[in-house]
Amino acid sequence: MLDWNQYRSELMTRIGEIAKASPETVKGYQQLSAAGKQTNQLDAKTRELIALAVAVTTRCDGCIAVHAKAATDNGATKGEIAEALGVAVALNAGAALVYSARVMDAVDAAQ
Template sequence: MEDWNEYNAALREQGKVFAAAAPEAMKGFQALSRGASTTQHLDAKTREMIALAVAVTTRCQGCIDAHARKARAAGATKEEVAEALGVAIALNAGAALTYSLHVMEALEKAGT
């Protein structure tokens, strides 16, 4: 398991290195992040639970770190986050099933 405080500190340090090497790319990412976090219809807690579910499905440790912190700050409980993660688990299984069906179709077509 990760030491998330150590991971966060290391990630921030590497972020500074990247920002110095590619400042426009970092500015673009920050603008996108600001735009996505400025919501009118979702509260912060809901947004962060969605972000955590997406972070799991995209396997982004940095996103997990950032959005777990933000979810806690927004008042999300462990049980609420676990329920949101259950949705991510189900969708990952659904995606695996859907792509398995594509494999079966490709396999069938390859034999013709």
């Protein structure tokens, strides 16, 4: 399995390089990402659980690496993560099940 901590670190380095080459692109992404947090309708843990489910359906390893860590940092349990992944599985069937295994691997690495 993937070393999720190393992957996340390398990803952040590469994103830093993109930010230097195209600062407005990364700034726009950061503003978009922060916008959803402004309503305070969902707590951070719930947002991260949703993010993990979406990461599975979009097959985004970088998203899994970042949001598995953020979910556990915000108190999400493996059971809660598994339930959120169950929603992704129901909506995306087999492909989501395969990527859910990647999330659980990333969560184990994050702990």
